[in-house]
Amino acid sequence: MTQSPEHPLAPLIQKLEYSGPLSSDDRNAILALPYTLKSFEPHSYIVRHGDRPAYSCLLRSGFAFRHKVVADGGRQICSIHMKGDIVDLQNCLLGYADHNVQVLTHAEVALIPCKAVREITVERPAVGLAMWSDTLVDGSIFREWVTNVGRRQARRRLAHLLCEFSLRLEAAGLGARDHYVLPMTQEQLADCTGLTPVHVNRTLRQMDLDGLLERTNRAVTVNDWKRLAEVGDFRTDYLHLREDQLQIAQ
Template identity: 35%
Template sequence: METGRPYSRLLFRLERFNELTTEDRQRIADLPLKLVNYPAGRDVLSHGYATSQCTLVLDGFLFSHKPVSGSRRQITSFFVPGDVADLATLYLPAVDHSITTLGPAVLAFVPHTALKEAADRSTALTQAFWRETLMQAAILQEWIVNLGRRDAFARIAHIVCELTVRLQASGMARDLSFAMPWTQTDVADACGISNVHANRVIQEMRYLGLVDWNSRRLTIRDWNALMRLGDFNDDYLQYCASIKKDYPLTGHAAPEGGFARLRTSPLAYGVPGGAKSDC
């Protein structure tokens, strides 16, 4: 089976847990994928609308979100290359949220009928698709915990750790650095905080030497400290040991003073000069 093909990302994703047979791999290769380049900020699926196809992320990022109080929104998940962003629409075609591109993205659309036919012919593929659906549910559950029980600093740190692990599982971010075209507003909407609060936390992370966070690239400088401060444990992602051994599980010690240092940082109570930065 050739690598570098549109279906390769999906195959890599489905085989994280169990190797598929030659026949199953061919079924995935034969799926009628339609490749489309999407610009930034374009809805792929809109709340309340039905769809007859699933969306595979080949390059770039998507995010799901729901409106809150008019023009406000809550981001409920990010999707990275290799994710099928709307696999649940196989059986729930009318979505209760919207899915939008976060920066330019390359997507592959596959008809529900083709996916169902492949799954009907293979128990292994059916199980693989179910796992993907359940893993997305596990991520959503962790996001609920993140929003309900962690402070703003831990929320952002947790999401950064999660994205790093998920990107590594897709063969990216091996050097703890990845391009992410999100804005300060996107970060705030994912964490349920204000833009100003998100800006303060990002400044704080920079000050503590945890990350280099520029306009479009994030580089983690202290993985272990970021995990601890974000209360991050990747068990909910359910990645197999063969992938987890490549995770960045070593690094520097946590910042001296831990959370106490966060409270005494000169950035803890505001950004110097009232400056605002786009992350």
């Protein structure tokens, strides 16, 4: 994206500008936030259910996911996060973590003190509004996941999930909607969709046979995005992306 070495907090600006451009004062205030850099090994936890973290984590590279564990040991993944996402913004205001956050791959993170997050929202209301907007988009995505898991059949569910990834990766500049790297195992896909790994395997295989997509290792190639979106009952609106972030007309 950038030739010059990127400021560690630059992805945050990019993300917060999803809801509209910020003034240069606002951008500078974001870049002036205090932070500590940290990296996480694959599968390690950023936050555990019950923690009372003093920092917010900005994902600078890699992928992370939120999940909860139920009584019988089952796991449900509630969301996937990528570069630019703040994965535990809520802990700053709510005090304790109500779920786990774990990295998928190796990940680079910037830790921003909660206190600084609260302060910037007071001193620069536009930044506060942008963060609030980001939280609202998060909520919108959760609603779509409730719907996906609650009311769609396996095939649609998986297609929907793949469509969501493709657009979010595209918007974040991490891939193209019809060809991208998805660093998730079938077991993790199962935990996103409330299915079992076995059934995810069969369903993906069938979609593959039907020519909907091709899989090589973890790369996904979508042959006909529009068709996949139809199968997945997928609408882009809930992602609340800007027009110019959706490069190809849907």
